[in-house]
Amino acid sequence: MSLPLYAVKKEGRGRIFCGPFCMVAITGEPYPKVRSAINASRGRNPSAAVMGTSHRTLREAFQRLGWHMWNTHEYGKNEGPTLAAWLRSGLRDKAHYCLVELTHHWVLIAGMRFVDTYTKQPVALSEAPWRRAKVHRVFAVYKD
Numbered sequence: 001m002s003l004p005l006y007a008v009k010k011e012g013r014g015r016i017f018c019g020p021f022c023m024v025a026i027t028g029e030p031y032p033k034v035r036s037a038i039n040a041s042r043g044r045n046p047s048a049a050v051m052g053t054s055h056r057t058l059r060e061a062f063q064r065l066g067w068h069m070w071n072t073h074e075y076g077k078n079e080g081p082t083l084a085a086w087l088r089s090g091l092r093d094k095a096h097y098c099l100v101e102l103t104h105h106w107v108l109i110a111g112m113r114f115v116d117t118y119t120k121q122p123v124a125l126s127e128a129p130w131r132r133a134k135v136h137r138v139f140a141v142y143k144d
Helices: 018-027 031-042 056-064 083-089
Strands: 068-073 097-102 105-110 114-117 135-143
Touching: 018 068, 018 083, 018 097, 018 105, 031 056, 056 068, 068 097, 083 097, 083 135
Parallel strands: none
Antiparallel strands: 068 135, 097 105, 097 135, 105 114
16 A cells, blocks of 8 residues: 655745645645644644644644654664664554654655655655654654
């Protein structure tokens, strides 16, 4: 079974940062709805800009949209493998979306595809940027 990745469409001015970008790519929800879910989990105005999301914020926002996110791997600060080494290790869950927290950046892996704010469109894992970045946490994301 192939995991669908949805196109991320920017609506209005400004840019979409990595956390909300990955949420839109997974859920297929429009960015304003994802932004509202994230801001609700932070207790902020629904239309406020979203930057610098934590794993706790994303988990709660996913729950608000009917999705689940659980931690599958956690590494100490600067102790995790590089993204390339983690991909080679075979530890990724190919049946679920893998939301990977790198150093100050979120990326999404779905099956053999990679997407983030840099690529904007899914690319093969072999073409993924950020391969030298350290992996801090990995989360599996799924819908009931």
